[in-house]
Amino acid sequence: MIDANYTLINIAAGIIFSLLIAGSGYKKGSLSKSGLIGALIVGTIIFGFGGWIWFTLLIAFFVSSSMLTKYKFKVKERLAEKFAKGGRRDFWQAIANAGVGSVIATLLFYHMLTGGMEFKFEIFYTSIFTAAFIGAMSTVTADTWATEIGVLSKEWPRMITNWKRVPPGTSGGVSRLGTLCSFAATLFMAFVAILCIELDALFHFGKLYYGILWIFPASIIGGLIGSLADSIMGATVQAIYYCDKCKKETERKIHLCGEKTRQIRGISWFSNDLVNFLSSLVGAIVASLIYILLV
Ligand SMILES: [Zn+2]
Numbered sequence: 001m002i003d004a005n006y007t008l009i010n011i012a013a014g015i016i017f018s019l020l021i022a023g024s025g026y027k028k029g030s031l032s033k034s035g036l037i038g039a040l041i042v043g044t045i046i047f048g049f050g051g052w053i054w055f056t057l058l059i060a061f062f063v064s065s066s067m068l069t070k071y072k073f074k075v076k077e078r079l080a081e082k083f084a085k086g087g088r089r090d091f092w093q094a095i096a097n098a099g100v101g102s103v104i105a106t107l108l109f110y111h112m113l114t115g116g117m118e119f120k121f122e123i124f125y126t127s128i129f130t131a132a133f134i135g136a137m138s139t140v141t142a143d144t145w146a147t148e149i150g151v152l153s154k155e156w157p158r159m160i161t162n163w164k165r166v167p168p169g170t171s172g173g174v175s176r177l178g179t180l181c182s183f184a185a186t187l188f189m190a191f192v193a194i195l196c197i198e199l200d201a202l203f204h205f206g207k208l209y210y211g212i213l214w215i216f217p218a219s220i221i222g223g224l225i226g227s228l229a230d231s232i233m234g235a236t237v238q239a240i241y242y243c244d245k246c247k248k249e250t251e252r253k254i255h256l257c258g259e260k261t262r263q264i265r266g267i268s269w270f271s272n273d274l275v276n277f278l279s280s281l282v283g284a285i286v287a288s289l290i291y292i293l294l295v
Pocket residue numbers: 243244245246247255256257258259
């Protein structure tokens with residue numbers, strides 16, 4: 001059964017570490033004020049209910065993404081207006097990226113609370129919850145790496161739906177460089193998960209834990225299919241606007257120039273944040289299916 005003290009300690013640790021990491025992200029300009037609040041909420045839930053290994057995966061996403069946002073920022077700012085926001089993530093971006101992960105952590109907690117699962121360290125090593133969590137985080141990491149580096153690609157991306165060339169930064173556009181970055185991100189997340197689990201196993205049991213190789217296909221295939229879903233939704237249902245003054249496509253209702261934009265495709269309430277949230281859900285489901293197939 002659930003150990004209440006253990007959960008309380010995890011929640012306290014979650015608050016402290018979220019404050020440290022999100023606070024430093026806010027100071028460095030990676031998070032806006034609302035983004036800081038969002039990051040504190042998801043960080044505390046994920047550490048509190050999911051434990052330190054899940055939290056480390058969240059941090060691996062957050063730190064690598066923030067670093068890549070800063071990489072060649074001046075060039076990207078000129079290339080695509082998506083990057084002109086100053087690279088600060090707001091509240092809804094934090095929820096879009098880690099919301100599904102937080103829901104999975106809450107479900108795990110509820111499952112243990114109701115006696116559905118023994119409260120053991122092993123559940124963090126191998127369970128469908130861990131698979132779903134890795135799939136969700138792998139997807140958002142793959143998407144961010146692909147966006148931040150893919151936009152620097154020399155060749156223009158192709159629209160995923162009709163394979164036509166589109167300007168860098170266009171929602172639904174895919175490039176070879178971006179896809180390669182997605183793959184690297186999913187591999188990176190698998191390595192982080194396995195490294196954490198082995199460290200935890202060494203600490204608690206004095207030996208390595210076998211039977212976690214399923215994490216590679218779960219993270220890679222889950223993350224890549226999640227990213228694919230992201231691109232398809234970006235090309236079809238996501239609301240895209242046009243600024244008549246600047247003659248540019250944008251994801252914003254009010255353009256950076258201050259002009260009100262008009263919608264040219266997609267569904268009006270289908271924001272980029274919703275696309276990210278749903279694609280991480282796809283990644284979580286695919287990774288869970290792979291877990292069921294392999295374990
Ligand atoms: Zn404009």
